Structure formats: C-alpha cells, structure tokens
Amino acid sequence: MSSLYMCWFKRKKRSSEDSYNSIDSPSNDRKWPLWKMILVWSLVALFALVLLVFLLIFVVFPITFWLCYTLQRFMTFIPINSPKNPNFNDPGSYGIQNVQNFYITVPDYYDTEKLTKIGAWLILPENYPTTISNAINITEILQNTSSDILFYLHGVAANRAKPISQYTLFRKYFLVIAIDHRGYGDSGEDVELSEDAIVSDNLHIFDWLRKINSKSNIYYWGHSLGTGISCHTVSSLKEKKDFVPHGLVLEAPFTSMADEIAHVMGKVFGWLAYFNATIVRPVGENGILFESSRNILNINCPIMIMNAKDDGVIPWTFGERLYHTAIEKRNLNKQGNITFHSFPADKAYGHNDVTTDPSVPHLIEDFIQMCNEFNQNNRLS
Numbered sequence: 380m381s382s383l384y385m386c387w388f389k390r391k392k393r394s395s396e397d398s399y400n401s402i403d404s405p406s407n408d409r410k411w412p413l414w415k416m417i418l419v420w421s422l423v424a425l426f427a428l429v430l431l432v433f434l435l436i437f438v439v440f441p442i443t444f445w446l447c448y449t450l451q452r453f454m455t456f457i458p459i460n461s462p463k464n465p466n467f468n469d470p471g472s473y474g475i476q477n478v479q480n481f482y483i484t485v486p487d488y489y490d491t492e493k494l495t496k497i498g499a500w501l502i503l504p505e506n507y508p509t510t511i512s513n514a515i516n517i518t519e520i521l522q523n524t525s526s527d528i529l530f531y532l533h534g535v536a537a538n539r540a541k542p543i544s545q546y547t548l549f550r551k552y553f554l555v556i557a558i559d560h561r562g563y564g565d566s567g568e569d570v571e572l573s574e575d576a577i578v579s580d581n582l583h584i585f586d587w588l589r590k591i592n593s594k595s596n597i598y599y600w601g602h603s604l605g606t607g608i609s610c611h612t613v614s615s616l617k618e619k620k621d622f623v624p625h626g627l628v629l630e631a632p633f634t635s636m637a638d639e640i641a642h643v644m645g646k647v648f649g650w651l652a653y654f655n656a657t658i659v660r661p662v663g664e665n666g667i668l669f670e671s672s673r674n675i676l677n678i679n680c681p682i683m684i685m686n687a688k689d690d691g692v693i694p695w696t697f698g699e700r701l702y703h704t705a706i707e708k709r710n711l712n713k714q715g716n717i718t719f720h721s722f723p724a725d726k727a728y729g730h731n732d733v734t735t736d737p738s739v740p741h742l743i744e745d746f747i748q749m750c751n752e753f754n755q756n757n758r759l760s
C-alpha cells in the first residue's frame with residue numbers, strides 16, 4: 380500500500396512541478412492541495428475496503444463455513460418459513476378447503492425419552508363427501524378412507540402451507556398428508572435438525588399411519604430437498620420396516636448434497652483451491668449427505684422424476700443423472716420402472732412449478748397405473 384502511495388506521490392510531484400516551483404514556501408509541509416490528499420486517501424481506503432471484502436468472502440467465509448456446523452446446517456436446510464407467519468390452524472385462509480391441521484407425536488431421534496411434535500395437514504380427497512369441521516376425528520377418517528395416501532415432503536424455505544396449488548392437483552388422486560419436517564413450520568421446536576433425525580421422524584410417522592390404516596396404498600412425493608428426504612426415507616423403510624411404498628415421485632431432485640453444494644456454492648467459490656476442503660466435504664462429514672444416487676438403488680417401487688429445464692436452483696441434469704443411474708443400476712422388472720419427464724425452459728416453470736403443466740394430471744394417472752400393475756405383478760407372486 381505504501382509503495383502505491385509513493386508511486387502516486389512521485390508521479391504527481393513531477394507532473395505538477397512547474398506550478399509548485401513558483402510558490403517559494405519551503406516551510407510549508409502541505410505540499411499538496413487538500414483535494415489531492417483527500418483523493419489519495421480515498422483511493423487507499425477504497426483499496427483497503429475491497430481487500431477486506433475479498434478476504435471476508437473468500438477467506439473468512441470458507442473457513443467459518445468449514446468450522447461452523449450450525450452455518451452448514453442452516454445453509455443446506457434453510458429452515459425459513461414461507462409463507463411467513465404461517466397460520467396452520469386456518470388452512471381456509473390460504474384458499475383451500477377440507478384441510479385439517481394436526482400433530483403427530485414421535486419419539487425424538489436423539490433422546491427417545493423426549494417426544495417431538497410434527498406438524499401436518501390432512502388434505503382430504505376432492506371427492507370427500509362432506510365439508511369437515513374442526514371436530515373431525517382424523518383417526519376415523521384415515522381408518523375409513525378408500526383413497527390412496529400420499530405423503531408430501533416439501534423442500535427448503537417452505538412449510539406445509541406453501542404448495543397449495545399442488546395439493547389441489549394431488550387431492551384429485553390421493554388423500555394427502557403434508558408433513559413439516561422437524562425444524563420447519565411449527566414442527567419440533569428446539570430440536571436438532573439433521574438428515575438422520577428427519578428420516579427417523581418419517582419412519583415413526585409411517586408407523587403411526589400403519590397402526591391406524593394397514594390397507595391403503597402409500598405414495599411418497601418429494602420436492603427439492605424433499606426428494607433427498609424421500610429417497611432416504613423410502614430406502615430406510617425397506618431396511619428397517621420391511622415396507623415398500625406403492626410409488627415415489629421426485630420433483631426437481633438432486634443426486635447428492637455434495638453435488639448440489641458444489642453446484643450452488645461453486646458459482647462463487649469453485650475456483651478456490653480449498654473449495655472442496657472447506658465447503659463441500661465438511662457438510663458430508665457432518666452427516667448431511669442426501670445421497671439419492673445411492674438410496675435410489677435400494678428403492679423397490681416405480682419412480683417418476685420431473686424437472687424443469689430452466690430450474691435455477693437444482694439443474695435439471697441432476698434429475699437426468701439420477702434417472703440414468705437408476706435405470707442402469709436397478710433391476711427394472713423387480714424393482715419397478717422409472718420415468719423421467721423434463722419440461723422445456725420456455726414454459727418457465729423454474730424450480731417450483733412443473734406440476735402446473737397441463738400434462739401433469741395425465742402423467743400422474745399413467746404413473747398410478749404403472750404402480751398398480753407393478754404391485755399386482757410383484758406383491759402377489
């Protein structure tokens with residue numbers, strides 16, 4: 380910095396020699412007019428500021444991220460409410476009817492003595508014969524229903540009051556149970572948020588449903604981070620509960636958290652030699668893996684994948700890669716077929732809106748048929 384100052388000083392002195400020579404005042408130590416001093420010091424300050432910002436972004440942030448699990452967890456789960464200040468008890472205020480707010484109590488993953496309250500919405504099928512009131516008995520509804528049941532698992536920066544238009548579509552085919560993962564919405568206040576704990580909650584929620592209703596077909600539908608949760612949950616259901624759902628839909632999925640972090644953070648930090656060591660690897664080392672590429676191989680039901688080509692959050696090629704991995708490494712006859720649908724960029728569905736495409740009802744109907752055929756052929760044999 381001082382050499383820059385000197386260089387500037389000398390050059391300036393020479394170029395303005397003539398004008399200064401005429402002023403004969405050797406005792407005057409203010410050789411420069413004030414505006415020049417201000418200019419030089421402003422530039423020095425600006426340079427220092429730029430350097431500081433650079434250090435903060437490219438040195439301090441990666442090191443903080445590496446050392447701070449809380450920050451890693453926050454930036455991968457983004458447990459922020461959208462909509463803000465949600466009014467879960469009044470689904471009608473979001474313009475949707477015949478939806479009941481309720482809570483499922485599960486033993487906590489970290490402390491089985493403790494109970495965690497998971498918030499959920501019961502979204503009754505479109506053809507439900509009556510309009511429900513607050514006094515409904517959810518156990519009875521789930522016991523009596525003849526509908527297929529869909530667990531909807533949302534993505535980051537969301538809660539169960541967000542995907543209203545999706546519910547309106549899904550309820551044409553399913554009775555929907557929309558879960559807020561622990562740490563989101565009003566689920567499990569002050570609980571540890573982690574991949575394993577969320578999956579454990581989902582296994583308990585499955586147990587809860589199965590105790591009430593052991594006959595309905597169960598589907599899982601994940602969006603975004605919810606696809607990572609779904610793949611892990613469905614794989615664990617097979618391992619730990621010997622249960623395979625009827626079908627799984629992955630909307631805007633990714634291959635693994637490491638790939639997604641490398642994609643998102645790589646845009647800014649990818650050029651750093653310590654990018655993997657400080658940003659990509661620590662998250663996996665702390666157990667946030669969401670290795671859907673691996674989990675999908677352990678899923679024995681038909682799968683439908685949907686991506687928009689203009690998705691700016693998760694590139695559609697991740698969905699395509701997941702599809703190719705699953706098609707190549709799974710036994711389609713024994714483990715179920717997979718379909719992959721990508722929607723052109725000019726439809727501008729982005730990360731959240733592929734389900735608004737007019738073809739989607741058809742895709743869901745075809746998928747349900749595929750699941751029914753697969754389950755008839757495989758479950759009974």
Ligand SMILES: *[C@@H]1O[C@H](CO)[C@@H](O)[C@H](O)[C@H]1NC(C)=O
Pocket residue numbers: 516517518519
């Ligand atoms: C709901 O129905 C179930 C089954 O009929 C019953 O055991 C339970 O007590 C009911 N709950 C309430 C709150 O009425």
Ligand SMILES: *[C@@H]1O[C@H](CO)[C@@H](O)[C@H](O)[C@H]1NC(C)=O
Pocket residue numbers: 516519520523
């Ligand atoms: C469930 O079915 C039982 C027996 O048919 C009936 O008494 C009860 O009212 C039904 N409950 C609901 C919520 O549909």
Ligand SMILES: *[C@@H]1O[C@H](CO)[C@@H](O)[C@H](O)[C@H]1NC(C)=O
Pocket residue numbers: 649650651652653654655
């Ligand atoms: C980071 O890791 C990935 C995958 O292991 C590798 O392809 C990439 O070259 C690594 N990047 C750097 C900067 O080391």
Ligand SMILES: *[C@@H]1O[C@H](CO)[C@@H](O)[C@H](O)[C@H]1NC(C)=O
Pocket residue numbers: 711712716717718
């Ligand atoms: C899987 O589904 C695709 C598309 O519907 C179909 O072309 C293919 O024959 C199916 N494969 C198997 C093994 O059933």
